[in-house]
Amino acid sequence: MHDYKMVAMIPARLGSKRIPKKNLRYLGDKPLIQYPIDIALQIPDFESVWVNTESEALGKAIEKMGAKFHKRPEEFSADSCTNREFTYHFMCHHECDYVIMVNSTSPLLRLETAQRFVKFVKEHDYDVVLSTLSEKAESFYRGEPLNFDRKHKVNSQHLEPVELTVWALTAWKRETFMRLEKQDICPVFAPGGKIGTFSIPKDESSDLDTEEDWRVAEGALAARLMRENKEPRYLEI
Amino acid sequence: MHDYKMVAMIPARLGSKRIPKKNLRYLGDKPLIQYPIDIALQIPDFESVWVNTESEALGKAIEKMGAKFHKRPEEFSADSCTNREFTYHFMCHHECDYVIMVNSTSPLLRLETAQRFVKFVKEHDYDVVLSTLSEKAESFYRGEPLNFDRKHKVNSQHLEPVELTVWALTAWKRETFMRLEKQDICPVFAPGGKIGTFSIPKDESSDLDTEEDWRVAEGALAARLMRENKEPRYLEI
Numbered sequence: 001m002h003d004y005k006m007v008a009m010i011p012a013r014l015g016s017k018r019i020p021k022k023n024l025r026y027l028g029d030k031p032l033i034q035y036p037i038d039i040a041l042q043i044p045d046f047e048s049v050w051v052n053t054e055s056e057a058l059g060k061a062i063e064k065m066g067a068k069f070h071k072r073p074e075e076f077s078a079d080s081c082t083n084r085e086f087t088y089h090f091m092c093h094h095e096c097d098y099v100i101m102v103n104s105t106s107p108l109l110r111l112e113t114a115q116r117f118v119k120f121v122k123e124h125d126y127d128v129v130l131s132t133l134s135e136k137a138e139s140f141y142r143g144e145p146l147n148f149d150r151k152h153k154v155n156s157q158h159l160e161p162v163e164l165t166v167w168a169l170t171a172w173k174r175e176t177f178m179r180l181e182k183q184d185i186c187p188v189f190a191p192g193g194k195i196g197t198f199s200i201p202k203d204e205s206s207d208l209d210t211e212e213d214w215r216v217a218e219g220a221l222a223a224r225l226m227r228e229n230k231e232p233r234y235l236e237i
Numbered sequence: 238m239h240d241y242k243m244v245a246m247i248p249a250r251l252g253s254k255r256i257p258k259k260n261l262r263y264l265g266d267k268p269l270i271q272y273p274i275d276i277a278l279q280i281p282d283f284e285s286v287w288v289n290t291e292s293e294a295l296g297k298a299i300e301k302m303g304a305k306f307h308k309r310p311e312e313f314s315a316d317s318c319t320n321r322e323f324t325y326h327f328m329c330h331h332e333c334d335y336v337i338m339v340n341s342t343s344p345l346l347r348l349e350t351a352q353r354f355v356k357f358v359k360e361h362d363y364d365v366v367l368s369t370l371s372e373k374a375e376s377f378y379r380g381e382p383l384n385f386d387r388k389h390k391v392n393s394q395h396l397e398p399v400e401l402t403v404w405a406l407t408a409w410k411r412e413t414f415m416r417l418e419k420q421d422i423c424p425v426f427a428p429g430g431k432i433g434t435f436s437i438p439k440d441e442s443s444d445l446d447t448e449e450d451w452r453v454a455e456g457a458l459a460a461r462l463m464r465e466n467k468e469p470r471y472l473e474i
Contacts, residue, residue, distance in 0.1 A: 024472040031472035057474040082390045132377065138426075140369065140404040140434055146378060146399070150426035153319045162383070162399055165375040189375075189387035197377055203449050212440045215460040216453075223456030235261040235268040237294040 001122045004097035008040040008049040009090050010067065012104055013077040014058060018210050023058065023104055027214070028221045033058070035107035037067045042111055045101065045118050052090050053077075056178050071093075083170075084188050091174050099172050105208045106168035108220055114169060114199050121171045127193030129171040132163040134199040163197050166205045178221050238359045241334035244335055245277040245286040246327050249341055250314040251295060254446050259342055260295065264451070265458045270295070272344035274304045282355050283337065290314075291325050309332075318354050320407075321425050325418050328411050336409050342445045343405035345457055350437050351406060358408045364430030366408040369400040371436040401436050403442045442469065 012033050016022040019097045023033040030038075033051065040049040050070040051062040054077040061067035067077060070093065076086040083101065091099060098121060102114065121129055136159045138148040147160040172187070180187035249270050253259040260270040267275075270288065277286040287307040288299040291314040296306035307330065313323040320338065328336060335358060339351065358366055365375045373383040373396045383398045409424070417424035426432060 021471055024474060026470040026472070033472075055474075061472060061474045080391065085389055090290075092281065131376070135401055138367070140400040140402075141378075141383060143434075145426075146383075148426070150428040150432070151363050151423055151426040153321055153423050160379065162401070163297055163375075163377040164372050164399070173298065186388060186390050188390040189382075189385070191387040195387070197380075201449070212438070216440050216457045218455045219458065219460030221456065221458030222459055223452040233263040235270075235298060236265070237261060237298045 006098045007096040008046040010036045010051045012053045014055045036102040101170040108204045118168045126196040127173045127176040129196040131169040131200045132197045133205040134161040136161045185205035243335045245283040245331040247273045247288045249290040251292045273339040285295045338407040339452045344403045345441045345443050354406045364410045364413040364427035366433040368406040370442040371398040374400045436463040
C-alpha cells in the first residue's frame, strides 16, 4: 500500500440545467450536496475535503457541513465546461498525490464502497481510476453484437461484461494531470498513462441527470431505509 | 404496418433461486406475476395472453387474473434451461406470426412502452426484436476503451451508445424460430436473420435478479406513486 497524500474534491455548481438547483435540493432528509460530504468526511485517508463551486453562498453552506470551500472562477461553471477545467484549477491550488473526485450526482454511493475505492487507489499506481458499472448483458455496439455470438444463448453470468463509467468516484494523479494539461493534452483519461477501473455495485450507480433519475434515487433510498423490518408477502396459490 | 398475429407469452417458474418464489411475491400492491399480465391484457394487438409455467397451482392463480395457462413440462423449468427450450415448446402449441415475451422480471415497464414496442414490431419484418437500454457513458470492453478516445473528454450526450439487452420484451418470429430449432441451431438471436433492438427508458429497465434489485424496484415504484403532489424542498443559502 502506498502512502499517498489524497485530497477529496466535490464539484458543485448552482446552475444545473436538467434538475435546477440540484445540489441544494433535498433528497430524503438532506440536500444532495451533503451526501458526498458526509461520506468523504468519514474517510481518514483524505487529508482534506473540498467543495469546488463558483457560489459564495453555497461555499458558506457547505462549511457548516464540515467541508472546505474551493472557489472556482465563474467561467468554469458554464454548461460547456467539463471536469477538465475545474479540476485543473483545483489542482493548481492544492498540492497532493491524488485528487479524489466524489460526485454529488451519485448519492446512493455507500461509505464502504468509497473506502474500497480509496484502498484500490493506494494499492496501485494508476494515473487515473474511474468507477464503473460492470454489466453482464448481451450488448450491441454500432448495431453489432459486442460480447455475444448470435449462434449461442448462454446464461448472462458467463458473458464478458461491458464496463460503463459512472462518475461517482474518480482518482487523478495530480502530477500526471498537471503535466498533460501543460502540454495542452486533455488529462481526464490520462492518455499514455495507466488507467484503472473500479466496479461499484449497481444499486449505488445512479447518476442524477434528469427528474426521473431523481425520483428513482429517492425511491431507492426510501427502500434502503424501509427494508430492515419488512417481511416479504406472497400470493397464496 | 403489418397485420401480424401476435401472442403474448409470460414465462414464470416457481423455483427461482436468487429471489425465492419471486413471481408470487408482492411488489407494492400486487404479486410480481401480475405486472406483465396487467400490461399484456391492455394491448389489443395480442390475440391472447399466456403464462408459461410448470406449476398447476400458479396456472390456476393467473387464470383468475385474466391470463391463460400454458403448461410447460417440468424439465424446462430447470436452472440450466434458457428461454430457448420453453419458447419452442410454447410455439409448438400456439400458431401465430410473432410470440411476444413479456417478462415479470421487469415490473417497471410502462404500458405505453410495451405499446410502442408492439408498434415497432408491426412496422418491420424482424426475425427477433430485443428490448435494450441505451447507455451513453464512456465504456470499456476487455479493459480497452470502446466508445471514447482517451485523448478527448466530450459530453456524454455525444458518445456513441452501448445497447444492453434487457429481457423486458422480446419478439420472435415464430416461423424463423421453429425452422432454426428444427435445424438444431439456437434460434434465440436468429442467426442469419434480421435482429432489431428497441430502446426502453432507463427507469423501466430494472431486471429483478437479486434481493437488492427487488428493493430498488420497490423504491422506484413507490417513488412513481408519491411523486405527483410533492414539491421539491431546497436548502436555503
